[in-house]
Amino acid sequence: MAVIxxxxxxxxxxxxxxxxxxxxVAAADGMRVLVWDLDPQGSASYYYRVKPKIKGGGKALIARKRPSEEYVRATDFERLDLIPADISYRHMDLALDDRKKPLKGFSKFLKPLDAEYDYIFLDCPPGLTLSSENVFRASDGLLVPLIPTTLSMRTLDLLEAFRKEHDLRKLPVMPFFSMIDRRKKLHREILEKTLAKRRDFLRTSIPxxxxxxxxxxNRDPLPVTAPKSAVALRYRQLWKEIEARFP
Ligand SMILES: Nc1ncnc2c1ncn2[C@@H]1O[C@H](COP(=O)(O)OP(=O)(O)OP(=O)(O)O)[C@@H](O)[C@H]1O
Ligand SMILES: [Mg+2]
Known part of the structure; x- marks a missing residue:
């Protein structure tokens, strides 16, 4: 099992x-997959048409008042489950901070689900909070989508500085470019320059x-609504590349 x-x-x-x-894509390929929507906005839950309701809210979840399995919902797709998010997740950091080990809340919650899945994806909200640190500790790798702009590249430097300061050097980081607009010269330049010099970047980019x-x-994944589109194909390619990094 790998947590991404x-x-x-x-x-x-x-x-x-x-x-x-x-x-x-991973589930369609035969993998058992869980997505944990960690964003109080609940966008992943919305896309998968799963009702965003967490019994007792994020606080009860982190306090492990109920077994982790009870939070898991099936999606319309075989082998693909979801833990939805609701607005109570906005207090997640406070709940984590109440724990004896504030950095281990997410890992502890996920532990009982380990054996059920081949891959667990964590859909994170933006920011660099205690929840983010929990994500870093719970993950076997971080997938970092980046729009090829100067400011966006800077956020990757911030993440790298944070990893060094917090003893997270061993956590593999897999950046890749997303939302590329080939008509924009700056996008093309940053993309080409970066891929030429950085081996850590995934080679597949998303247009x-x-x-x-x-x-x-549509509220469905792209390979369902637009299976033949170039962008759906790119997501399949991206998955193959990522999977190869988790032998
Ligand atoms: N490749 C793409 N092409 C066009 N639009 C895209 C692409 N990827 C994402 N978007 C659009 O950009 C917006 C932001 O995407 P998304 O919600 O996936 O970002 P996010 O990083 O999860 O945002 P947040 O930080 O709010 O959670 C959405 O409206 C989405 O439809
Ligand atoms: Mg999001």
């Missing part, structure tokens, strides 16, 4: 879109595509 945190300090870079599509924007209307 889909994370970026920055908001609106494609984290949820990536989680929803990659999890679908900016109108099919992705329509996911909000």
């Amino acid at each position: 945190g889909i994370y970026n300090i920055k908001g609106g870079v494609g984290k949820t879109t990536t989680a929803v599509n990659l999890a679908y 900016n595509a109108s099919e992705v924007e329509r996911m909000g209307l």
Whole structure:
């Protein structure tokens, strides 16, 4: 089993879109997959049409008042489950801070689910909070979507500095480019330069595509609504690349 945190300090870079599509592709490939929606906005829950209701809220979940299995919901797709988020998750950091080991709340919650799944994806909210640190401790790797802009690249430097300071050097980080607009010179330049010099970057990038924007209307993963689209194909390629990093 591998836990993959889909994370970026920055908001609106494609984290949820990536989680929803990659999890679908992995499950369609025969893997048993769980997505944990960690964002109080509940976007992943919305895309998968799962009701966002956490009994007792995030606080009870972290206090492990109920077995972890009770939070798991089936999606419409075989082998693909979801732990939805609701607005109570906005107090997640306070709940974590109440624990004896504030950095271990997420790992402890996930432990009983280990054996049930091949991959667990964590769809993270933006920010660098105690919840994010819990994600870092619970994950076997971080997948970091980045829009090729200067500011976006800077957030990756911030993450790297944080890893060094907090003894997280061993946590593999897999950045990749998302929402690329090939018409923009700056996007092309940053993409080409970065891929040429950084081996840690995944080679597959995700283009900016109108099919992705329509996911909000269709409420289904792209390989379901637009199976032949170039962008659905890219998500499949991206998954193959990631999977190869978890032998
Ligand atoms: N490849 C893409 N092409 C076009 N639009 C995209 C693409 N990826 C994401 N989007 C759109 O950009 C917006 C932000 O995407 P998404 O919700 O996945 O980002 P996020 O990083 O999860 O945001 P947040 O930080 O708020 O959780 C959404 O409206 C989504 O439909
Ligand atoms: Mg999101």
